[in-house]
Ligand SMILES: Nc1ncnc2c1ncn2[C@@H]1O[C@H](COP(=O)(O)OP(=O)(O)OP(=O)(O)O)[C@@H](O)[C@H]1O
């Protein structure tokens with residue numbers, strides 16, 4: 001159980017709760033085991049009266065009444081302790097579950113983009129929900145039942161042996177058998193339920209994909225084939241579930257069978273002893289009650305063992321993520337104030353998951369406050385340059401300098417907080433427009449928000465919505481058009497008042513007139529901001545202080561608009577082509 005040792009810190013954090021829980025369990029079970037004894041006693045009193053050993057009927061009645069009252073009292077008290085036992089142990093397991101989830105979530109936030117490219121969302125979700133809940137069953141119920149079993153057995157067994165050793169041994173013969181068979185059965189059940197889980201997650205993934213792609217499905221008219229695919233998975237899932245239920249259905253019959261065997265043994269052996277006058281009738285009943293009390297904890301041994309194995313497997317999956325060191329490390333705690341110049345020196349970058357070398361020996365520099373436009377065919381490496389500036393990836397070949405400091409040596413948090421980034425495929429959260437813009441600056445005032453929206457030329461669109469800036473976006477809200485989405489995310493970037501502004505092809509979905517407006521606003525507000533504009537349009541690039549053209553990861557052209565239109569090459573071709581389109 002190497003992996004589960006990771007949980008030791010939590011066991012020690014909550015050790016007092018666990019200790020109290022164990023104490024409560026002890027009291028509860030100790031009391032529960034008193035009841036068979038009292039019932040046995042009562043029957044013996046009646047038997048003694050019938051055999052003429054005791055003659056005073058009033059005395060017998062009085063004794064029985066006292067016994068009944070004791071049974072009621074003990075039951076209530078034991079119930080109170082069981083309540084307290086659950087309140088401590090089970091509640092503690094929930095606290096550990098909460099801590100563990102938080103720990104995983106914080107680790108998820110720390111891990112770099114590359115981690116997310118390599119692992120599937122479903123897997124990430126599963127480890128923080130399914131796996132944690134398996135582990136919780138181990139720290140909660142499994143611990144509780146183990147303590148339960150130890151106490152019941154220690155107390156019960158001592159009590160039984162003190163009454164009759166021979167009868168005890170015969171009664172307990174089926175118990176090891178019970179434990180082993182439950183263990184085997186639990187393993188089968190676990191295996192089958194893992195398969196059921198897999199099918200469940202297949203179904204979920206299938207549906208999730210289908211719902212997100214609903215417009216494609218509808219427009220291609222392929223509903224029927226989707227239904228068929230769904231049916232296939234659902235049918236398999238059903239078969240596996242039935243398979244699981246068959247194993248599940250064996251659980252209780254097996255237990256009852258073994259209790260039955262024990263009872264028969266008590267009856268037979270105890271009966272013979274009674275006939276020989278070795279024991280009284282009450283003792284037989286007392287033993288039968290013990291057998292019934294002890295069966296459940298014994299059955300649970302098997303269950304607990306298989307639970308622990310499952311928890312071990314789940315914890316291993318959790319540990320795998322917890323132990324990953326984020327690729328992008330913050331190597332400096334010194335505050336880093338950025339002026340805004342960016343230099344690439346012979347940078348080569350290869351994505352390690354696909355082995356695609358997206359940038360090959362790239363060198364350029366941008367002074368603080370300048371605007372750099374990057375053009376190039378799709379797949380040329382434009383977005384990759386940007387991702388390196390935001391340090392979403394680290395490069396091993398070449399150097400990137402921010403104000404003459406190598407990017408890896410600058411305080412990462414400060415770097416990111418001074419960069420305003422509009423990604424190529426902007427993502428807006430299912431919250432209000434206002435909150436989405438404030439994402440760039442949490443304490444932004446209303447005036448700042450509207451100014452940012454005006455500069456991004458989206459203010460007029462927003463106030464046309466009935467709820468204005470309070471309009472909720474996303475699944476249960478308004479769907480923005482592609483261009484509106486781009487402009488809201490531009491507002492989100494500029495409200496930050498960053499030192500470096502990056503626009504990754506984010507004017508592609510707006511018409512040229514709006515593009516013109518946004519660009520002239522930008523020119524006004526970004527006097528002291530280094531700006532990167534990635535585009536496929538000459539109109540976005542022409543006013544930049546410098547333009548670079550990328551092709552297949554290499555810089556093929558570099559200069560200003562006026563220089564480049566005079567040179568044969570990609571820029572001039574693009575210029576002429578777009579000029580022609582405009583005239584038509
Ligand atoms: N996360 C990634 N993992 C692996 N390979 C990637 C990743 N992102 C991009 N690539 C690859 O790197 C190359 C450059 O991609 P990049 O996104 O930088 O191109 P781009 O110039 O921005 O193209 P576009 O104009 O279409 O946005 C492409 O071949 C692409 O397949």
Ligand SMILES: [Mg+2]
Pocket residue numbers: 382383384424504505
């Ligand atoms: Mg791109």
